[in-house]
Structure formats: structure tokens, C-alpha cells
Amino acid sequence: AASIKKTRVAYFLPGSDTPFVIQVAVPPESITLNDVLPRLHTSSTNQRNNMNTNNEFDYFVKHRATNENWLGGDTQFINEKIEDFDIPLPNIDGTVVIRILNNN
Numbered sequence: 253a254a255s256i257k258k259t260r261v262a263y264f265l266p267g268s269d270t271p272f273v274i275q276v277a278v279p280p281e282s283i284t285l286n287d288v289l290p291r292l293h294t295s296s297t298n299q300r301n302n303m304n305t306n307n308e309f310d311y312f313v314k315h316r317a318t319n320e321n322w323l324g325g326d327t328q329f330i331n332e333k334i335e336d337f338d339i340p341l342p343n344i345d346g347t348v349v350i351r352i353l354n355n356n
Contacts, residue, residue, distance in 0.1 A: 259283045259343070263292060263350040266309070271349070280346050285311055285337040288350065308356065314349035315342035 257279040262271040278287045312331035331351055334341070341348045 260347045261288055261291070261350065262347055263288075263352060266352055266354045280343045280348070282340050283343075283348060284340055285313075285334050285350075288341075288348070289337070292350075292352070308354065310353045310355045312351045312353065313341050314344060314351070316344065 256277050258275045258277050259280045260273060261276050261283075262273045264271050274291050276283060276287055276291055278284075311334045313334050314329050314331050317328050317330045329344070334350075341350075343349075
């Protein structure tokens with residue numbers, strides 16, 4: 253049987269510069285934020301931080317800047333707010349990088 257491709261997801265909690273890395277059993281080309289969210293909100297760290305509702309947070313995904321959204325400077329990566337939780341997320345060499353921010 254073919255093994256299910258997994259996606260490596262690195263995510264940053266609000267105020268943290270150290271990512272948590274998890275594996276989600278969805279291929280990189282089709283993984284969405286809805287696939288990732290249940291994994292983010294069930295870890296003990298998140299429950300201690302009361303991260304139990306989605307509407308308190310904004311989620312940003314890191315991706316390579318294209319010419320249209322290139323802002324100059326040294327970085328070729330940007331963090332873009334995820335508005336649609338059902339569309340596939342961009343990845344960087346197979347890893348999806350998500351930054352979670354408080355929106356209040």
C-alpha cells in the first residue's frame with residue numbers, strides 16, 4: 253500500500269521565535285489550514301495558553317515573494333494572512349511555515 257505523504261508544519265505561537273514542528277498526514281500540495289488547526293489546538297502547550305478558539309488569532313503563512321508582492325530589502329519571503337482556511341497552503345521546500353498572532 254502506498255504510504256500517505258506527510259507534510260512538515262512549523263508554527264510559531266504568539267510572541268515566540270521558536271517554532272513547533274509537527275507532521276500532518278496530508279500531502280504538501282493539498283494541505284490547508286483546516287488540516288493543521290486541530291493539531292495546533294490539541295497540544296498541551298496551546299491548552300495552557302488557552303488557544304482554544306480560532307477567532308482570537310490571525311494565521312500567516314510564509315512564502316517566497318513574487319514580483320507583484322516584492323517589497324524590496326534583503327528578504328525574499330513574506331508572511332501573508334490566511335483568509336481562506338480551505339485553500340492549499342504554500343510551502344517552502346516541503347515545509348509549511350505558519351505564524352500565529354493575537355488579533356486583539
